[in-house]
Amino acid sequence: MRIDVVSIFPEYLAPLELSLIGKARQDGLLELNVHDLRTFTTDKHRTVDDTPYGGGAGMVMKPEPWAQALESVAAARENSKPVLIVPSPAGEKFNQALAYELAEEEQLVFACGRYEGIDERVIDWAQDHFRVRPVSLGDYVLNGGEVAVLAMVEAIGRLLPGVVGNPESLVEESHSDGLLEYPVYTKPSAWRDHDVPPILLSGNHGKIAQWRRHEQFRRTAERRPDLMEGLDAGVLSRADRQAL
Numbered sequence: 001m002r003i004d005v006v007s008i009f010p011e012y013l014a015p016l017e018l019s020l021i022g023k024a025r026q027d028g029l030l031e032l033n034v035h036d037l038r039t040f041t042t043d044k045h046r047t048v049d050d051t052p053y054g055g056g057a058g059m060v061m062k063p064e065p066w067a068q069a070l071e072s073v074a075a076a077r078e079n080s081k082p083v084l085i086v087p088s089p090a091g092e093k094f095n096q097a098l099a100y101e102l103a104e105e106e107q108l109v110f111a112c113g114r115y116e117g118i119d120e121r122v123i124d125w126a127q128d129h130f131r132v133r134p135v136s137l138g139d140y141v142l143n144g145g146e147v148a149v150l151a152m153v154e155a156i157g158r159l160l161p162g163v164v165g166n167p168e169s170l171v172e173e174s175h176s177d178g179l180l181e182y183p184v185y186t187k188p189s190a191w192r193d194h195d196v197p198p199i200l201l202s203g204n205h206g207k208i209a210q211w212r213r214h215e216q217f218r219r220t221a222e223r224r225p226d227l228m229e230g231l232d233a234g235v236l237s238r239a240d241r242q243a244l
Ligand SMILES: Nc1cc(-c2ccc3ccn(Cc4ccccc4)c3c2)n[nH]1
Pocket: 087, 088, 089, 112, 113, 114, 115, 116, 117, 118, 135, 136, 137, 138, 139, 140, 141, 142, 143, 144, 145, 148
């Protein structure tokens, strides 16, 4: 997979040189290019913003630098247009299902807006060159798209083949089957008057799996009742129903 990120703060994306994603880039599992939007300006002040038509506070990002930048990074392709992800408070909610969907793409382009956002005509223009997806990280307000891109690239990148050491760990984690993950423990078994649940020390793997499943349902019902409604019937085994 190739990922291109366009931002006026390219250094904001430096954390993607670290840890799992950084190693995936070094191992050639993921190509990630960060581009400074100001590279695509033509005036001596490298202007990327201007006042909003219709008035109002703040500034809006000018369309032309974005069109130049996006044309520059869109890999020429025969069959299908690359995906352009535009982080936005007004986008579809990012979730694990969308992360899996986007992990299948050959190229993802991320447009990090700032100020009051990007001139809407860029989104309209981009429809001919990209499959455009405005995406929200959650129902809270950030100052720009970079933090959302860091989160999305990590969530997507870790799903790519070879990035996570043990692919099995992707199966049991939160949201992989619509449920929150079970609690985890390690040594020492007794710690500051808090003990590890005895079942986990029993060596009875069937009972341990049952206990973990029950914990997934208990936690999901307690912390995210909204997820319980959306559970795929196939996820609920008979034992699961008994656990509810
Ligand atoms: N989930 C999520 C995404 C964003 C986001 C993404 C990109 C931009 C670009 C400028 N801003 C600031 C802004 C705040 C409010 C209204 C309009 C623009 C952004 C915020 N906030 N929250």
